[in-house]
Amino acid sequence: MNRSKSAINVSPVRIELDPIFHAVEDGVCIDWLVDTQGLHAQLRSSSQRLAELRLQNSETTSELQLLLADSEHTLPFRLLARSLEWLWWQAGTPRQLQLSEALRRLFAVPKGWCDDDGLIDCSDFFQQPLLWYFGDNGGGKPLSWVENDKGLRHPQRRPLPNGLLYQRYLPNLDTVLSFRKLDPALDLDRFCHWMQQSRVAEFWELAKPREELARYLDTVLADAHLQPVVGCFDDEPFGYFELYWALEDRIGPHYDAAPFDRGAHLLVGESRFLGRQYGVAWLNGISHFLFLDDARTMRLVGEPRADNSKLLKYLTMTSWHKVKEFDFPHKRAALVTCERERFFQETEFT
Structure with missing residues (x-):
């Protein structure tokens, strides 16, 4: 399932007299506006006013208050969640928001989204899969252990579902970043084109005929510890991400691998999506997806070539860091986590 920006119903507007954020869920719309007292929101269904909210700021915490409610029914919780995401896009919004008791009742805030006093932290909010995650795991599948053909015991790995896996609007780029499972019927020609590019072949060493690359993808899809993914900006494919479970991967013996550590081999195939802004966006995006895809994943790892200076530079602009360098038989690698x-x-989810 692919969704364009218009389908997401997110339209931040930079005109002070108009709503600066507008969203719609289940026929209910919310408009955030600025007045002399700060930010407030109006919720409507058709022409009926349902509720008004106001954000009260302090130095460390902001409280989201319910000013009035004309509805006897609960309002869509996704609408509140999307408002919270937007509030954390804004510069200066504290990382903690207090949700008033009346507001929590009106939106039927699920258990676990905030503490008993209604306090919700930005870092906890973005670990909730509701708005961005379209996979089918989230750490919810039962744990069972198996042994691979090398005698290594590891949790049983389940394949990614077909289609859309993750999607999030990036306000700084005014674009939608998404990831979907690779489909050879749709993506083989594109994959071949990317692999023939000299800047990609330098690191991937897969500038091979179409038939060989088709067999390569078949092998990846058949390997339970590998998961091929295509990254898109506004539904336009830009890169390939080969996700892996680190315990069973070649990187496993080179550090203290935990059962749910995850990593990715990656490439940007479309040159117009090269550069710092896009690089930081997809690095944070694929990291976000991997953490959402299994709540038991506490660490992500990578092993780019030690001389891949551009990628290593982008990593310093994110929460990734370089641990050490080590040798594979085919390359000098950097361990990044x-x-x-x-x-x-x-x-910063912007």
């Missing part, structure tokens, strides 16, 4: 706690504490 990203810890869940650090990612959600440091990442």
